Amino acid sequence: MGPFFAKTCAGLVIRTNAVELLALKGSRVESHARVPIAGGERRDLSEAIKQALAVSGLKTNRLAIALPTADVLIRFFLIPLMPKAERDTAIQFEARKYTPFKTESLVWDYHVAEAAEPQKLEVTFAAVQRATFQELQTALANAGVRPTRMEPRSLSLARLAASPKGPAVDPHAFVCLMDVDEDHAHLVVARAGVPVLTRDVALADITG
DSSP: OOOOSSOOSEEEEEOSSEEEEEEEETTEEEEEEEEEOOSSSHHHHHHHHHHHHHHHTOSOOEEEEEEOGGGEEEEEEEEEOOOGGGHHHHHHHHHTTTOSSOGGGEEEEEEEEEOSSTTEEEEEEEEEEHHHHHHHHHHHHHTTOEEEEEEEHHHHHHHHHTOTTSOOOOTTSEEEEEEEOSSEEEEEEEETTEEEEEEEEEHHHHHO
């Protein structure tokens, strides 16, 4: 899928019941279109994307895609300090402890940073089941979209919060972000533009 961890300038957010098309200049939203998904089928998703493209007037079909949060698994863990050539194998081994799926059935990527703990590396691991990823690819292709990348929505939020044009923030500080939808909120704890913890919370649980 990767790399997940890179910059983007225009994108499509796929939500549970709607899609949102955003054109960005830096971290500022230049244009925005939101279209409900009429049903639960992938063809309904394709139709909603087509409508969003038409409404937005966007001149390109090359978009970064923010994946539905329910489809994405994010895990954060530590591994021993080691050469880059050895990291893929070590991370796959460690990720098996934190995921209910075999890594062979996933499309996955990771971000590595030095940990505060000596001789350790911090790993943010992101994955989607391969079958789900392929279904989303087909829906996008049917809508005429050419993805520049496909990434977790939590990563898109974390990157925007870390924009150099935004408020000055300690790069080592944790930031809590919230993306509110109609019936739930997506919470992200991020640092240096990378999510380290994510949660989907039903709004009824907060207001009830």
